[in-house]
Amino acid sequence: MPLLTLTSDFGMQDYLVGAVKGRLLQQNPGFTLVDVSHTISPFNYPQAAYVCRNAIKQFPSHTFHLLLINLYEKKPEQLLLAWHQEQYILCADNGLLTMILEDKPEMIIGLPLDPKAIKNTLYLTQVMGEAVQQLHAGARLQDIGMPDVPFIEKNHLRPLFGENWMEGQIIFIDHFENIVVNITREQFEEHRKGRPFRIVFKRNEIIDKIAESYADVAEGEKLALFNAAGYLEIAINKGNAAGLFGLQGFSEQAQHLQSRLFYQTVKIMFG
Known part of the structure; x- marks a missing residue:
């Protein structure tokens, strides 16, 4: 069936x-x-x-x-x-x-x-x-x-790249309020080229290591990992990352009578 x-x-x-x-x-x-x-x-x-x-x-x-x-x-x-x-x-x-x-x-x-x-x-x-x-x-x-009918096409939301940095948007906040960013492991490693890195987000919070699981850090500590789908995730072990860091994904604001879409961003600095 x-x-x-x-x-x-x-x-x-x-x-x-x-x-x-x-x-x-x-x-x-x-x-x-x-x-x-x-x-x-x-x-x-x-x-x-x-x-x-x-x-x-x-x-x-x-x-x-x-x-x-x-x-x-x-x-x-x-x-x-x-x-x-x-x-x-x-x-x-x-x-x-x-x-x-x-x-x-x-x-x-x-x-x-x-x-x-x-x-x-x-x-x-x-x-x-x-x-x-x-x-x-x-x-x-x-x-x-x-x-083969004509149909509407829209581009997926892509991260931004510079020589020594990349910037992604928060696209999802899960049930535990872990934050998913539109940067894949493949994109990260390709742009990193083996260099040290710092993941920087709101309130100048910084993470400089990639964890394999939540248990890699102490309870209440922040971490970054690549989730099962291969996307960058920022979390707190047994905590609420989105709430504690004041982060959010999609929001819609009216400016000059037009709707514009806004996403908070996460930046990665290399070197």
Whole structure:
């Protein structure tokens, strides 16, 4: 039976997560549904991309990933169904897809929407479920929608680099209030070139070693490590790093009547 993951920005306070699952199980009681997260921060594309990217790669090939995130950035005219590295991804046409993949998908189709339908969340879920059903029944990708449709592309949030420094943005704060920065171990080592380093963040806090686990430092001490997804993480052993250091990720502020997105940064100095 098809394996479907669900990721959304719905939260867990109301009926919607349960209703989405109910609608999918009406279509096929044999669907296996796996929750990734329903607490993605609204409009926070870098956080959504980080969560989805690092969950998707762990699933068996031919898993269907339903991303019910920022479905209404614009009036929906199509949904996207992508095939990439042996995974199916279904999402709104809002730019999130290329942020997750950090590339263009290998194959993509547009799933048409009924112009007469009320395009609420349950209807969009139904369209995704119907596409999964058709593919599971043996239909070819190009036969259930419009191949190679134009779609919105957005770039993923990249760190900045100088000769002797690099700067990343805080993209995620986990349940323990550990801070995840958009710098991978590969990027760090490539730019470091074996040099000493200092990780500098708010209030002139400095870390100059990479730990392998939280237990490498005493209780209450700060540390930096690369997490299971390979991203730089700043933490306090049995403490609350985000709260104690006054750090936060995504925030939205209005300036001159325009919404601008702000991220706190972490800088690494080399040499």
